[in-house]
Amino acid sequence: MGAEGTAPAAASKKQVAGVCLGNAIEFYDFVTYAYFAAQIGRTFFPTDTPGLSLLASLATFGVGFLTRPLGAILLGRFADRVGRKPAMLVSFGLMGFASLALPLIPSYAAIGVAAPVMVVLCRLIQGFAVGGEVGAATAFLMEAAPANRRGLYTSLQAMSADLSALTAGTIGLLLSTLMSDAMLDAWGWRIALLLGAAIIPIGLVLRRTLVETLHPEAAAEPVEIAVSYRRIAIAGVCLVAAATTTNYLLKYMTTYASATLGMTTQFAFGATVVVGLCGAICAPLAGSLSDRIGRKPVMLVPWIALALAVFPCFELLEQQRTATALYAACAILAICSTFASSVFFVVIAESLPQRVRSGALGLIYALAVSVFGGSAQFTVAWLTQLTGSPMTPAWYMIGGVVVGLIAMYSIPETAPVKRAARLPHGKEPVA
Template identity: 35%
Template sequence: MLSQEDYDMQFGKTQISVSQSERFKAVTSAALGNVMEWFDFAVYAFFATIIAEKFFPATDPTVSILAAFAAFGSGFLARPLGSVIIGRIADTKGRKIALIITIYLMALSTVGIGLLPSYETIGILAPILLVFFRLVQGLAAGGEFGGATAFIVEWAPENRRGLFGSFVMASLCAGMLLGSGAAALVTTFASEEILSAWAWRIPFLLGVLILVIGVYMRKQVGEPPAFEASKKESHHEAASSGHPAAAALRAFGLSIAWTGSFYVLLSYMPTFSQTILHLTKAEALWSNTVGLLTIVIAIPALGLASDIFGRKRVLLLACVFFALLTYPLFSLMIAYPTFQVVVTCQIIFSLLAAFYNGPAPAAMAEMFSTGSRTLWMSLGYSISNAIFGGFAPFIVTLLIKLTGSSQAPSFYIIPISIISALVILRMKETAHTKLH
């Protein structure tokens, strides 16, 4: 990204020489590890209808799906705890050890879900253990986002933090893309009987492979230069924007529309496409996969745009687009529930979401000082995620049932976009400032 072979990263009085090869290796290892972890975490959502049948049987299919999404949301309840425990480890012991811990927790709990007997086999113990494994996944996810974001942004060149930070969400979406693609492949080539009997477990069992590769990759890199430098500076605990708790509150507000829209448009959509639009399982999953591919490609471009034009402008555009276009796009899908229309709308939704997901990681990381970045950033993000993201599929499903309107997803996304827009308007522009 830079013309010079070595980049001297300035942190207070401490300079650390960083070669482009070191930076590439570090960012690649973090991003690929993030891909693997989020493959594990997200695959649950893509098999929600089958999980509902296997672990939450009920006479009313909607009740089963609500229960399955409640279990999905339970993973997000553990994220604030994970952000505190693992975030503290990252800020005191190092980013690297924290990221290794998260990949162990995520992979082992995912394999646990893949091996878990159904309700028909072990009764009430099945949903209890399912929720337990989701809680462990949530602990890992709570530490992974903040750890990976801090790690990548702190390795970034000063004028490309938006681009580098966008790799966090691009890799997260790539993990979801792989999960959606794996679910689509299994659904396409397995019969309904085989899929229900055992084939749905295959993506979960891939957690074993993810564990081996992910841990190896993350052990090969060192700590970010900014983190190493911060340990040598006496002032590194001073927050870049006042007390870290105040910055965490801003991070919370910034994340409301970010997480809510993300989990409605990229996790819940396969279920919406099947239950409301009556697409087949394969069509719904392939449509979602196309949307995820779109956002993976678009996110880095919007991260780079925030380096040039500023974080606030790009983030505010995202909120405006969500507020103005969500209702018309859902109306179009409901009026013309064909595979072609749904794919087109999901591509547009993904492009809109990229306006948020591109600049948001860097914008959030820049709110905090290096000595407290992972803990407080993770806490603000994970609490917002637990409230507005993890339970978004549950809330939207419930709204559809209570209101009788298939437009319920837009009733959720529009107000949370307005709330986050008000928070963003009060933020300082940090795109062209130094990390502290």
């Protein structure tokens, strides 16, 4: 909780929407790759060995996480020294370039090995951009919010990411309904990616209107913080790692439903719609509730519910393998996961001073996501093939849940409403 002697810049609803739209576009392009991993694998990594092209595609998806820490360090420090606005413009521009280039790359059949090489380069640029985006955008939303609404404002970032997942899933569902599997492999997935790239100019225009929330004179003031950076960093990495494990496995449900459960592509894409819709609704509700009753209760209760729901949900899927079972399991897991994880970022951001907030938060996020998010889908797909057990994702997810519970107990309560209750009468909590 850095002492920031200046009031945050007032951000209009249009400017907050601009940050959220930019974040949504960036994550739309990133998650769309995951949703169409099977089709992209057959386009750029053709093979006669069953499952190998999917593993190659998921490995390339994981490559995008390698450059996230670099983006967090370089763009995060840029945001802490120069400003949140220029950092977000740079990250958005890089994402726009890579997102437009990837669906225009010819197939392996057309240009040979140059095709997968260019795909990898685009994924590296995307990872760098997202790594720099998260810290700057989260810092902006927290700093632009009234003290008693930080949870709500910061949760809008999670909501925008979930809306992007919902949009990508809806587009995937429509395309899979209107197209044959051969058409999806040939060019259907390209349409999905190009639709996201088409609105990039709107995001750039909106971001150019942002106010600047970084105040160098305030950031240079002494830091008043009750816990050490080391404790915050460790707990933060664990929190984000736990959220990443559950979130990326939920995004993997499309591939899991089709490749492991043998469901149709249309039904499989319906799972992404359910996950995105639940996340988009629950994120702002969780953020707003955490402003009223505190961060820790909103994190702990649904996360414990998630721990209890993981195995029953996957057992239901294994036994029934129907669309109803798939959507019900996805809804339960997404509601529990999103309600808790939407509060993680505001807790970490409130625990850091302004002068290092963007860079530190971005690096915490990038390290956790690079290690756990980048490997989650590939590892689960590989372990499922190795063991032949459809319950593999459940075991992987429960490991992340346990790590998250430990981190939640160790991190301090940061909600202003809770901190104010602990102060002597008449004193205000430090921002």
